[in-house]
Amino acid sequence: MPQLPRTPRTTPRRKADRVSHDLEAIAAVLDETLVVHVGLVQDGQPLVLPLNAWRVGGHLYFHLARGSRLAQAMAAGAELCVTATVLDGLVLARSAMHHSMNYRSVMLFGVAHEVTDEAEKTQVLTALVDHVVPGRASQVRPPEPKEVAVTAVFALPVAEASLKARSGPPVDRPDDRDRPVAAGVVPLTLARGTLEPD
Protein backbone atom coordinates (compact mmCIF):
# COMPACT_ATOMS: atom_id res chain seq x y z
CA MET A 1 0.00 0.00 0.00
CA PRO A 2 1.41 3.45 -0.84
CA GLN A 3 2.50 5.53 2.12
CA LEU A 4 0.23 8.48 2.60
CA PRO A 5 1.66 11.71 3.99
CA ARG A 6 0.75 12.28 7.61
CA THR A 7 -1.66 15.10 8.15
CA PRO A 8 -1.68 17.04 11.41
CA ARG A 9 -4.66 16.11 13.58
CA THR A 10 -6.56 18.25 16.00
CA THR A 11 -9.00 15.51 16.96
CA PRO A 12 -8.13 12.45 19.09
CA ARG A 13 -6.83 9.37 17.35
CA ARG A 14 -9.38 6.75 16.58
CA LYS A 15 -8.84 3.33 15.15
CA ALA A 16 -11.90 3.32 13.00
CA ASP A 17 -13.61 0.41 11.33
CA ARG A 18 -10.33 -1.09 10.25
CA VAL A 19 -10.42 -4.48 8.59
CA SER A 20 -7.64 -6.91 9.50
CA HIS A 21 -6.75 -10.56 9.17
CA ASP A 22 -4.80 -10.74 12.44
CA LEU A 23 -5.45 -14.35 13.43
CA GLU A 24 -4.66 -13.79 17.09
CA ALA A 25 -7.16 -10.94 17.34
CA ILE A 26 -9.72 -13.02 15.41
CA ALA A 27 -9.23 -15.98 17.77
CA ALA A 28 -9.69 -13.65 20.76
CA VAL A 29 -13.09 -12.50 19.44
CA LEU A 30 -14.24 -16.07 18.76
CA ASP A 31 -13.07 -17.17 22.20
CA GLU A 32 -15.02 -14.35 23.89
CA THR A 33 -18.14 -15.10 21.89
CA LEU A 34 -20.87 -17.43 23.13
CA VAL A 35 -23.31 -16.96 20.27
CA VAL A 36 -22.60 -16.11 16.64
CA HIS A 37 -25.07 -15.19 13.91
CA VAL A 38 -25.11 -17.64 11.02
CA GLY A 39 -26.44 -16.41 7.70
CA LEU A 40 -27.47 -18.54 4.77
CA VAL A 41 -29.70 -18.30 1.73
CA GLN A 42 -32.88 -20.39 1.72
CA ASP A 43 -35.20 -20.22 -1.29
CA GLY A 44 -33.43 -17.04 -2.33
CA GLN A 45 -34.09 -15.35 1.02
CA PRO A 46 -31.57 -14.49 3.73
CA LEU A 47 -31.86 -16.28 7.06
CA VAL A 48 -29.85 -15.27 10.13
CA LEU A 49 -29.87 -17.58 13.13
CA PRO A 50 -28.13 -17.29 16.50
CA LEU A 51 -26.01 -20.37 17.23
CA ASN A 52 -23.60 -21.43 19.91
CA ALA A 53 -20.13 -21.53 18.44
CA TRP A 54 -16.71 -22.29 19.81
CA ARG A 55 -13.19 -22.46 18.44
CA VAL A 56 -10.87 -25.45 18.67
CA GLY A 57 -7.56 -24.81 16.92
CA GLY A 58 -8.13 -23.52 13.42
CA HIS A 59 -11.87 -24.25 13.23
CA LEU A 60 -15.07 -22.73 14.52
CA TYR A 61 -17.64 -25.37 15.49
CA PHE A 62 -21.44 -25.44 15.68
CA HIS A 63 -23.78 -28.11 16.98
CA LEU A 64 -27.30 -28.68 15.77
CA ALA A 65 -30.00 -31.24 16.25
CA ARG A 66 -29.48 -33.87 13.58
CA GLY A 67 -32.26 -33.50 11.04
CA SER A 68 -32.99 -29.87 11.84
CA ARG A 69 -33.50 -27.62 8.83
CA LEU A 70 -30.23 -25.81 9.39
CA ALA A 71 -28.30 -29.06 9.85
CA GLN A 72 -29.73 -30.30 6.56
CA ALA A 73 -28.78 -27.08 4.81
CA MET A 74 -25.23 -27.20 6.17
CA ALA A 75 -24.88 -30.86 5.23
CA ALA A 76 -26.09 -30.00 1.72
CA GLY A 77 -23.22 -27.51 1.38
CA ALA A 78 -24.98 -24.21 1.97
CA GLU A 79 -22.70 -21.20 1.71
CA LEU A 80 -22.53 -19.57 5.13
CA CYS A 81 -21.63 -16.15 6.45
CA VAL A 82 -20.90 -16.34 10.17
CA THR A 83 -20.53 -13.14 12.15
CA ALA A 84 -19.31 -12.92 15.75
CA THR A 85 -19.55 -9.51 17.37
CA VAL A 86 -18.17 -8.36 20.72
CA LEU A 87 -19.33 -4.99 22.02
CA ASP A 88 -16.52 -3.20 23.84
CA GLY A 89 -17.93 0.21 24.61
CA LEU A 90 -20.39 3.02 24.06
CA VAL A 91 -18.62 5.98 22.48
CA LEU A 92 -20.28 9.10 23.88
CA ALA A 93 -19.48 12.20 21.89
CA ARG A 94 -20.48 15.83 22.40
CA SER A 95 -22.78 15.84 19.37
CA ALA A 96 -25.54 13.37 18.54
CA MET A 97 -24.06 12.34 15.21
CA HIS A 98 -20.57 11.55 16.49
CA HIS A 99 -21.76 8.92 18.92
CA SER A 100 -20.43 5.48 18.05
CA MET A 101 -19.62 2.06 19.46
CA ASN A 102 -16.37 0.28 20.09
CA TYR A 103 -16.68 -3.29 18.86
CA ARG A 104 -14.85 -6.17 17.26
CA SER A 105 -16.67 -8.22 14.64
CA VAL A 106 -15.32 -11.33 12.94
CA MET A 107 -16.78 -12.55 9.67
CA LEU A 108 -16.23 -16.02 8.20
CA PHE A 109 -17.46 -17.23 4.83
CA GLY A 110 -17.52 -20.77 3.60
CA VAL A 111 -19.14 -24.16 3.48
CA ALA A 112 -19.06 -26.05 6.79
CA HIS A 113 -17.91 -29.65 6.86
CA GLU A 114 -19.63 -32.12 9.12
CA VAL A 115 -17.59 -33.82 11.82
CA THR A 116 -18.56 -37.48 11.58
CA ASP A 117 -15.83 -39.30 13.51
CA GLU A 118 -17.40 -40.15 16.89
CA ALA A 119 -14.24 -39.62 18.94
CA GLU A 120 -13.56 -36.25 17.32
CA LYS A 121 -17.20 -35.21 17.78
CA THR A 122 -17.12 -36.16 21.44
CA GLN A 123 -13.90 -34.24 21.96
CA VAL A 124 -15.23 -31.15 20.21
CA LEU A 125 -18.56 -31.26 22.09
CA THR A 126 -16.69 -31.59 25.37
CA ALA A 127 -14.60 -28.56 24.43
CA LEU A 128 -17.82 -26.52 24.15
CA VAL A 129 -18.47 -27.06 27.86
CA ASP A 130 -14.99 -25.77 28.68
CA HIS A 131 -15.49 -22.87 26.27
CA VAL A 132 -18.52 -21.77 28.28
CA VAL A 133 -17.09 -22.55 31.74
CA PRO A 134 -13.38 -23.43 31.71
CA GLY A 135 -12.71 -26.65 33.63
CA ARG A 136 -16.34 -27.74 33.82
CA ALA A 137 -16.17 -30.57 31.28
CA SER A 138 -14.28 -32.82 33.71
CA GLN A 139 -16.92 -32.27 36.42
CA VAL A 140 -20.03 -33.31 34.49
CA ARG A 141 -21.15 -36.56 32.91
CA PRO A 142 -19.37 -36.90 29.54
CA PRO A 143 -21.38 -37.28 26.34
CA GLU A 144 -22.71 -40.79 25.68
CA PRO A 145 -22.55 -42.29 22.18
CA LYS A 146 -26.32 -42.01 21.67
CA GLU A 147 -26.26 -38.34 22.70
CA VAL A 148 -23.42 -37.72 20.26
CA ALA A 149 -25.30 -39.57 17.54
CA VAL A 150 -28.35 -37.28 17.65
CA THR A 151 -26.17 -34.19 17.46
CA ALA A 152 -24.70 -32.85 14.23
CA VAL A 153 -21.40 -30.98 14.52
CA PHE A 154 -20.11 -28.70 11.76
CA ALA A 155 -16.80 -26.90 11.37
CA LEU A 156 -15.69 -23.83 9.44
CA PRO A 157 -12.01 -22.91 8.99
CA VAL A 158 -10.98 -19.71 10.74
CA ALA A 159 -8.05 -19.03 8.39
CA GLU A 160 -10.03 -16.87 5.96
CA ALA A 161 -11.81 -14.81 8.62
CA SER A 162 -11.67 -11.04 8.69
CA LEU A 163 -11.98 -8.69 11.65
CA LYS A 164 -13.58 -5.27 11.61
CA ALA A 165 -13.25 -3.13 14.70
CA ARG A 166 -13.47 0.30 16.21
CA SER A 167 -11.64 1.34 19.35
CA GLY A 168 -10.65 4.54 21.06
CA PRO A 169 -12.33 7.75 22.19
CA PRO A 170 -15.03 9.77 20.44
CA VAL A 171 -13.98 12.01 17.56
CA ASP A 172 -15.68 15.30 18.16
CA ARG A 173 -15.66 18.26 15.84
CA PRO A 174 -13.23 20.82 17.26
CA ASP A 175 -15.97 23.39 17.79
CA ASP A 176 -17.97 20.86 19.86
CA ARG A 177 -15.20 20.07 22.31
CA ASP A 178 -16.05 22.83 24.77
CA ARG A 179 -19.64 21.75 25.12
CA PRO A 180 -20.29 21.10 28.84
CA VAL A 181 -21.28 17.44 28.63
CA ALA A 182 -19.40 14.33 29.80
CA ALA A 183 -17.87 12.45 26.87
CA GLY A 184 -15.68 9.40 26.47
CA VAL A 185 -16.16 5.64 26.43
CA VAL A 186 -18.44 3.54 28.64
CA PRO A 187 -16.92 0.03 28.68
CA LEU A 188 -19.30 -2.86 27.95
CA THR A 189 -18.77 -6.40 29.20
CA LEU A 190 -20.98 -9.47 29.14
CA ALA A 191 -21.04 -9.94 32.91
CA ARG A 192 -21.71 -13.28 34.58
CA GLY A 193 -23.76 -13.21 37.76
CA THR A 194 -23.79 -15.73 40.59
CA LEU A 195 -25.01 -19.25 39.82
CA GLU A 196 -28.69 -19.64 40.68
CA PRO A 197 -28.78 -23.33 41.70
CA ASP A 198 -31.71 -25.31 40.38
Add this chain to the structure above:
Amino acid sequence: MPQLPRTPRTTPRRKADRVSHDLEAIAAVLDETLVVHVGLVQDGQPLVLPLNAWRVGGHLYFHLARGSRLAQAMAAGAELCVTATVLDGLVLARSAMHHSMNYRSVMLFGVAHEVTDEAEKTQVLTALVDHVVPGRASQVRPPEPKEVAVTAVFALPVAEASLKARSGPPVDRPDDRDRPVAAGVVPLTLARGTLEPD
Protein backbone atom coordinates in the same frame (compact mmCIF):
# COMPACT_ATOMS: atom_id res chain seq x y z
CA MET B 1 -54.68 -25.80 19.47
CA PRO B 2 -55.92 -29.11 20.90
CA GLN B 3 -55.43 -29.54 24.62
CA LEU B 4 -52.87 -32.19 25.33
CA PRO B 5 -53.19 -34.29 28.46
CA ARG B 6 -50.75 -33.26 31.14
CA THR B 7 -48.02 -35.76 31.75
CA PRO B 8 -46.38 -36.02 35.14
CA ARG B 9 -42.89 -34.57 35.11
CA THR B 10 -39.90 -35.56 37.13
CA THR B 11 -37.64 -32.96 35.57
CA PRO B 12 -37.88 -29.21 36.17
CA ARG B 13 -40.07 -27.14 33.89
CA ARG B 14 -38.32 -25.46 31.07
CA LYS B 15 -39.73 -23.04 28.57
CA ALA B 16 -37.77 -24.31 25.62
CA ASP B 17 -37.20 -22.65 22.30
CA ARG B 18 -40.73 -21.46 22.04
CA VAL B 19 -41.69 -19.23 19.17
CA SER B 20 -44.07 -16.38 19.92
CA HIS B 21 -45.39 -13.19 18.35
CA ASP B 22 -45.86 -11.37 21.67
CA LEU B 23 -45.25 -7.78 20.58
CA GLU B 24 -44.46 -6.57 24.09
CA ALA B 25 -41.79 -9.23 24.57
CA ILE B 26 -40.44 -8.50 21.08
CA ALA B 27 -40.23 -4.77 21.85
CA ALA B 28 -38.39 -5.55 25.10
CA VAL B 29 -35.71 -7.49 23.20
CA LEU B 30 -35.28 -4.74 20.60
CA ASP B 31 -35.09 -2.10 23.33
CA GLU B 32 -32.35 -4.04 25.16
CA THR B 33 -30.37 -4.57 21.98
CA LEU B 34 -27.61 -2.20 20.85
CA VAL B 35 -26.48 -4.16 17.80
CA VAL B 36 -28.50 -6.48 15.54
CA HIS B 37 -27.23 -8.77 12.79
CA VAL B 38 -28.60 -7.89 9.37
CA GLY B 39 -28.60 -10.60 6.73
CA LEU B 40 -29.03 -10.12 3.02
CA VAL B 41 -28.16 -11.91 -0.20
CA GLN B 42 -25.48 -10.38 -2.41
CA ASP B 43 -24.53 -12.09 -5.66
CA GLY B 44 -26.26 -15.21 -4.37
CA GLN B 45 -24.13 -15.29 -1.19
CA PRO B 46 -25.30 -14.59 2.35
CA LEU B 47 -23.89 -11.54 4.11
CA VAL B 48 -24.39 -10.86 7.83
CA LEU B 49 -23.41 -7.46 9.20
CA PRO B 50 -23.64 -6.04 12.70
CA LEU B 51 -25.55 -2.78 12.77
CA ASN B 52 -26.80 -0.40 15.40
CA ALA B 53 -30.56 -0.61 15.56
CA TRP B 54 -33.22 1.02 17.66
CA ARG B 55 -36.98 0.91 17.89
CA VAL B 56 -39.31 3.89 17.67
CA GLY B 57 -42.94 2.87 17.88
CA GLY B 58 -43.70 0.10 15.41
CA HIS B 59 -40.45 0.28 13.46
CA LEU B 60 -36.86 -0.80 13.90
CA TYR B 61 -34.40 1.73 12.46
CA PHE B 62 -30.85 1.49 11.07
CA HIS B 63 -28.48 4.22 9.99
CA LEU B 64 -25.81 3.85 7.36
CA ALA B 65 -23.40 6.07 5.52
CA ARG B 66 -25.21 7.26 2.42
CA GLY B 67 -23.66 5.52 -0.57
CA SER B 68 -22.29 2.57 1.41
CA ARG B 69 -22.82 -0.82 -0.20
CA LEU B 70 -25.40 -1.85 2.38
CA ALA B 71 -27.29 1.43 2.05
CA GLN B 72 -27.40 0.93 -1.72
CA ALA B 73 -28.66 -2.64 -1.29
CA MET B 74 -31.36 -1.56 1.16
CA ALA B 75 -32.41 1.30 -1.11
CA ALA B 76 -32.62 -1.16 -4.01
CA GLY B 77 -35.14 -3.24 -2.03
CA ALA B 78 -32.96 -6.08 -0.76
CA GLU B 79 -34.83 -8.66 1.29
CA LEU B 80 -33.48 -8.56 4.82
CA CYS B 81 -33.45 -10.91 7.76
CA VAL B 82 -32.65 -9.01 10.94
CA THR B 83 -31.89 -10.93 14.11
CA ALA B 84 -31.55 -9.40 17.57
CA THR B 85 -30.33 -11.73 20.30
CA VAL B 86 -30.16 -11.11 24.04
CA LEU B 87 -28.23 -13.64 26.13
CA ASP B 88 -29.91 -14.13 29.51
CA GLY B 89 -27.96 -16.96 31.10
CA LEU B 90 -25.66 -19.95 30.94
CA VAL B 91 -27.61 -23.11 31.71
CA LEU B 92 -25.24 -25.41 33.56
CA ALA B 93 -26.45 -28.99 33.67
CA ARG B 94 -24.95 -32.09 35.30
CA SER B 95 -24.06 -33.68 31.96
CA ALA B 96 -22.12 -32.12 29.09
CA MET B 97 -24.91 -32.55 26.56
CA HIS B 98 -27.67 -30.93 28.62
CA HIS B 99 -25.88 -27.61 28.92
CA SER B 100 -27.78 -24.82 27.22
CA MET B 101 -28.30 -21.09 27.14
CA ASN B 102 -31.18 -18.89 28.12
CA TYR B 103 -31.73 -16.32 25.42
CA ARG B 104 -34.33 -14.27 23.58
CA SER B 105 -33.93 -13.81 19.85
CA VAL B 106 -36.15 -11.68 17.62
CA MET B 107 -36.23 -12.19 13.88
CA LEU B 108 -37.66 -9.73 11.37
CA PHE B 109 -37.98 -10.26 7.64
CA GLY B 110 -38.77 -7.67 5.04
CA VAL B 111 -37.69 -4.86 2.79
CA ALA B 112 -36.65 -1.71 4.63
CA HIS B 113 -38.00 1.62 3.54
CA GLU B 114 -35.79 4.68 3.55
CA VAL B 115 -36.75 7.61 5.75
CA THR B 116 -36.32 10.65 3.54
CA ASP B 117 -38.21 13.40 5.36
CA GLU B 118 -35.52 15.51 7.06
CA ALA B 119 -37.54 16.28 10.18
CA GLU B 120 -38.47 12.62 10.66
CA LYS B 121 -34.86 11.53 10.07
CA THR B 122 -33.57 14.03 12.60
CA GLN B 123 -36.12 12.87 15.15
CA VAL B 124 -35.29 9.21 14.60
CA LEU B 125 -31.52 9.82 14.74
CA THR B 126 -31.95 11.78 17.96
CA ALA B 127 -33.92 8.85 19.39
CA LEU B 128 -30.90 6.60 18.82
CA VAL B 129 -28.87 8.68 21.28
CA ASP B 130 -31.60 8.26 23.89
CA HIS B 131 -31.82 4.54 23.07
CA VAL B 132 -28.14 4.16 23.98
CA VAL B 133 -28.15 6.55 26.96
CA PRO B 134 -31.64 7.70 28.01
CA GLY B 135 -31.78 11.48 28.38
CA ARG B 136 -28.51 12.18 26.58
CA ALA B 137 -29.97 13.57 23.36
CA SER B 138 -30.94 16.84 25.03
CA GLN B 139 -27.39 17.32 26.41
CA VAL B 140 -25.42 17.05 23.16
CA ARG B 141 -25.36 19.11 19.99
CA PRO B 142 -28.36 18.10 17.86
CA PRO B 143 -27.85 16.80 14.33
CA GLU B 144 -27.25 19.48 11.70
CA PRO B 145 -28.92 19.30 8.28
CA LYS B 146 -25.67 18.43 6.49
CA GLU B 147 -24.96 15.62 8.99
CA VAL B 148 -28.46 14.28 8.45
CA ALA B 149 -28.01 14.52 4.68
CA VAL B 150 -24.96 12.21 4.58
CA THR B 151 -26.73 9.59 6.70
CA ALA B 152 -29.22 7.12 5.30
CA VAL B 153 -31.92 5.90 7.68
CA PHE B 154 -33.97 2.79 7.00
CA ALA B 155 -36.95 1.31 8.81
CA LEU B 156 -38.43 -2.17 9.09
CA PRO B 157 -41.87 -2.80 10.57
CA VAL B 158 -41.79 -4.77 13.83
CA ALA B 159 -45.34 -6.14 13.42
CA GLU B 160 -44.31 -9.36 11.68
CA ALA B 161 -41.41 -10.17 14.00
CA SER B 162 -41.13 -13.46 15.81
CA LEU B 163 -39.44 -14.27 19.10
CA LYS B 164 -37.66 -17.48 19.98
CA ALA B 165 -36.52 -17.97 23.54
CA ARG B 166 -35.38 -20.37 26.21
CA SER B 167 -35.70 -19.70 29.91
CA GLY B 168 -35.59 -21.69 33.10
CA PRO B 169 -33.28 -24.20 34.78
CA PRO B 170 -31.32 -27.04 33.20
CA VAL B 171 -33.21 -30.20 32.32
CA ASP B 172 -31.10 -33.04 33.60
CA ARG B 173 -31.74 -36.71 33.08
CA PRO B 174 -33.15 -38.09 36.33
CA ASP B 175 -30.16 -40.41 36.82
CA ASP B 176 -27.78 -37.45 36.53
CA ARG B 177 -29.40 -35.36 39.23
CA ASP B 178 -27.37 -36.81 42.13
CA ARG B 179 -24.07 -36.03 40.47
CA PRO B 180 -22.05 -33.85 42.89
CA VAL B 181 -21.62 -30.79 40.69
CA ALA B 182 -23.16 -27.33 40.98
CA ALA B 183 -25.90 -26.82 38.42
CA GLY B 184 -28.37 -24.07 37.57
CA VAL B 185 -28.32 -20.79 35.70
CA VAL B 186 -25.58 -18.15 35.62
CA PRO B 187 -27.28 -14.86 34.67
CA LEU B 188 -25.70 -12.87 31.86
CA THR B 189 -26.02 -9.11 31.47
CA LEU B 190 -24.34 -6.61 29.18
CA ALA B 191 -22.83 -4.51 31.96
CA ARG B 192 -21.88 -0.86 31.52
CA GLY B 193 -18.73 0.29 33.30
CA THR B 194 -17.86 3.80 34.42
CA LEU B 195 -17.37 6.45 31.76
CA GLU B 196 -13.72 6.83 30.81
CA PRO B 197 -13.58 10.55 29.92
CA ASP B 198 -11.64 11.43 26.81
